[in-house]
Amino acid sequence: MDYKLSIKRKKYGVVITFISLLSTVLIFEYGRIEHWSFVLRILQLVSLIVLVLSITFTYVKTGLWNFTHKPIEKLDEREVALTSKSLRLSYSIFSVLVLILLMYFSIAERPLNIVLVVSLVLFAHLLPASVIIWLVKHTKKM
Amino acid sequence: MKARKIYNRIELLRKEKSITRKELANKIGVNFQTIGYLEREEYNPSLDLAFRISEVFELPIEIIFSTKPFKPLSQLLIK
Numbered sequence: 001m002d003y004k005l006s007i008k009r010k011k012y013g014v015v016i017t018f019i020s021l022l023s024t025v026l027i028f029e030y031g032r033i034e035h036w037s038f039v040l041r042i043l044q045l046v047s048l049i050v051l052v053l054s055i056t057f058t059y060v061k062t063g064l065w066n067f068t069h070k071p072i073e074k075l076d077e078r079e080v081a082l083t084s085k086s087l088r089l090s091y092s093i094f095s096v097l098v099l100i101l102l103m104y105f106s107i108a109e110r111p112l113n114i115v116l117v118v119s120l121v122l123f124a125h126l127l128p129a130s131v132i133i134w135l136v137k138h139t140k141k142m
Numbered sequence: 143m144k145a146r147k148i149y150n151r152i153e154l155l156r157k158e159k160s161i162t163r164k165e166l167a168n169k170i171g172v173n174f175q176t177i178g179y180l181e182r183e184e185y186n187p188s189l190d191l192a193f194r195i196s197e198v199f200e201l202p203i204e205i206i207f208s209t210k211p212f213k214p215l216s217q218l219l220i221k
Contacts, residue, residue, distance in 0.1 A: 076171065077172070078172070078176045081185075
């Protein structure tokens with residue numbers, strides 16, 4: 001838990017995490033519709049490894065994951081205010097994104113795949129911590 | 143409603159008492175990083191937290207917190 005990252009590096013970590021999450025979903029969707037070639041399998045594996053590494057170094061080792069998943073009784077009043085603000089923002093972002101995705105899948109008449117659903121659940125858990133990185137100015141470790 | 147900025151003398155009083163941010167944080171029951179936010183005046187404490195801080199420094203709240211910037215110590219000493 002002593003792993004420290006500057007705010008700038010954390011922001012890069014968030015961008016890498018979301019890009020790898022998106023690429024995992026897109027590669028899976030493409031492979032499902034077209035066919036699973038060897039290159040596609042390698043790409044899927046690489047994006048999954050990048051995703052796991054970026055989550056570990058940006059969220060888990062910095063304590064951000066714990067911070068947004070702690071019981072409210074273990075937070076002080078500034079932390080409660082900060083998590084409340086980040087959760088409110090995350091809820092807005094997440095609900096708009098899910099609405100757009102559901103509308104797209106409904107209009108395109110495509111079935112929802114399990115990777116997309118799992119990614120959305122993961123995204124919902126990562127979003128509050130990601131928003132905090134943008135809200136906090138000085139903190140290197142939560 | 144946008145909150146007013148609350149100025150404080152926490153850093154000055156803490157250094158005068160020779161206590162670390164961590165020690166002060168333990169005494170008032172917050173994360174030590176919250177002390178940094180308070181000292182930089184980036185976070186306005188609740189009334190409860192303000193009272194806890196005033197109890198630690200054994201000073202009235204109005205000596206520690208103000209809605210107007212505090213005058214530098216040198217100016218106060220000249221008066």
